[in-house]
Every structure is written in structure tokens, then in C-alpha cells.
Amino acid sequence: MPVHTYTNWNKRKTDEEEKVEPFRKYCFICEGANTETFYFKKLIDLRKELNIHPLIDIRLWEKTDKDKDISFAKNLFEFALQQKALPENDFDLETDKMIVVFDADIFECKVDGYEDLVSKIEEHDIAAVSNPGFELFLLLHIKDSYCQYILGHEKEFLEPDQNGSYKKAFDVLRDATNMNAKTNHRIGLLAENVKVAIEQEKQINQNIHQCKGRVTSNIGLIIEHIMNEAPNK
Numbered sequence: 001m002p003v004h005t006y007t008n009w010n011k012r013k014t015d016e017e018e019k020v021e022p023f024r025k026y027c028f029i030c031e032g033a034n035t036e037t038f039y040f041k042k043l044i045d046l047r048k049e050l051n052i053h054p055l056i057d058i059r060l061w062e063k064t065d066k067d068k069d070i071s072f073a074k075n076l077f078e079f080a081l082q083q084k085a086l087p088e089n090d091f092d093l094e095t096d097k098m099i100v101v102f103d104a105d106i107f108e109c110k111v112d113g114y115e116d117l118v119s120k121i122e123e124h125d126i127a128a129v130s131n132p133g134f135e136l137f138l139l140l141h142i143k144d145s146y147c148q149y150i151l152g153h154e155k156e157f158l159e160p161d162q163n164g165s166y167k168k169a170f171d172v173l174r175d176a177t178n179m180n181a182k183t184n185h186r187i188g189l190l191a192e193n194v195k196v197a198i199e200q201e202k203q204i205n206q207n208i209h210q211c212k213g214r215v216t217s218n219i220g221l222i223i224e225h226i227m228n229e230a231p232n233k
Contacts, residue, residue, distance in 0.1 A: 003029070003061035003083055005090075006041055022057035023231035024095045028128075029061040029080045031071050031102040035181045036134055037062060038188035043223070046191055055231050061089070073102040074117055080125075097126055099222060104131035104211050105166040108158060118208060129208040131216040132157055132166035135173045135181050140197040140204075140220065141190040142176055149176070150204065154215045198224045 005027075030036035040060045043050075047058060061083060063070055070079050077100055084091045084098060091098070100121050107114035108131075121127040130137045136157065139145050149172050150157070157168045173181055181187045190197075201220035205211060208218050 003067075003089065004064050006044060006060040006062060007057060008044055008047065020055070023053075023055035024097065024229070025057040025059055025090075025092070026097050026099055026126075026226055027059045027061050027089075027091065028099045028101055029063075029076065029083065030134075031073060031076050032134060032182075033063065033068050033071075034183065035138070035187060036101055038181075038185045039134075039138065039191055040188075042188035042191040043194060046194070050194070050227055052227055053230055056226060056229055058226065073100075073106070074113065076100060076102060077117065077121055093124075098124075099126045099128050101128040101134070101219070103133040104129050104208075104216065105133055105158075105160075108132075108166070108212065109160075110164070114212070115209065126222060127208060128219045128222050129211060129216065130219060131211045131214065133169055134219075135169040136215065137197065137201070137217045137219045138181060138187065138190050139169060139173045139176065140200040140217070141193040143193070143196055145176065146200045146203045150215060157215050158213060194220070194223060 028036075028040050030040070037060065044058050044060060052058065061080075063079070067079060070076055080098055080100055083089050084093065104114065118127045118129070139149060158166065159168070160166055170181060173179075173187075177187065177190075179187050198220040201217050205214045205216040206218045206221050208216060
């Protein structure tokens, strides 16, 4: 079953306006079903405020029905490849890019094959990785959060709790925002501060090929690239 596509591309004031095709589409597909959806929908809605080029389309591919619970990164990538091949998803293999968003925490000590997965994604598409999880990237949207919450506490973010979960980023974000990122759609409003996140992310590791044991995110780097792309067409 195809994904549900969220985009605000080519919203026209009237039906008479000429429809323009994008130069490139960036299609985000995410491991998480809630938090990432809240965020990327808001980011897409902000495309004009972020001065994203009019010929660049940003889309969120939302998993639906039985596919909604696909979460393991390797399975997510395999599912994403299937979506690229479906005509109804309107993915141009020559120009479009799929961005596979997943957490690296499970690869810290539980699962092998991280580098192989990233390399396979990067053959044609983009791997957007946060370690321990997406809440770390969200935390970076809060002004001075790197110095206040992360600097000097990096090891704490990568220490699992008694249940083997990496909850530090989630807990810190909850305390800083008074919101549960997994259930409160207002967490997506942090996207309004994406430029803050982009700058603060540069203070942590952005090299996803060397993220084991390191607080890491390259999501801001990817968004910055999209914001700066200026296709000649």
C-alpha cells in the first residue's frame, strides 16, 4: 500500500494558474510514526518562510495502516525502496531524493550492520541519523540548549536505562518544553526554530559514519542543504 504524502507544493490561488513541476522532490520517510510526523509537517508548512527555492518540493511520506508500525531502520529502508517504485508516489529516480530518518541508538550495542545500512542508503538517497534519537535534534531547536543540556553530558545521552532504552534526550526535551514529544503535536512547532537547530547541530558530531558512542545528528545539515539549493531551471 502506498504511503500518504504530505506536501504544500504548488498551492495555487486559482485553478487558472499554471501548474509548475518541481525541479527536485525531497521525500522524508521516518522511523517514528508520531514525533517526526509532527515536526516535518510543520517544517513543510514553513517552506516559504525558510526561503526554500520555489522549484524544490519537500514531502513527508507517512506510513499507513499495517505499515505504520514499521520501525527497525533496515525494514524502513526496504519499505522506502518499495515506495520509490510505485507510480502513484510520483518519485523521479533521476532527480528526486528520499531521506530516510532513523535513530542510531539501537546500533549502539544491540544490533550490527549500521555502516552497511548507511552505505546502501547513500548509494542513491540520503540517511538522516540522530544518536540517540530524534528528540536530540528537537532539543537543539531550543536556544542555548547545547551548552545548557548537552555539553559535558554527552555520555549520559548514550547510557541506556534499566530497560535498555535511551531516554535521556526524550526526558530532557520533555522537561525543557513541558511536552511529551511522542503524543503532543505541538512539539512540531519547534520547526519554527530550525535555524537555531542548524547552528547548534554544528557543535556536535554530524558525521554519521562515525557516530557510534557519540552524540550525533545530521538532520539540520540536510535541511540546511535543502534551504540553500538553488536549481538552475
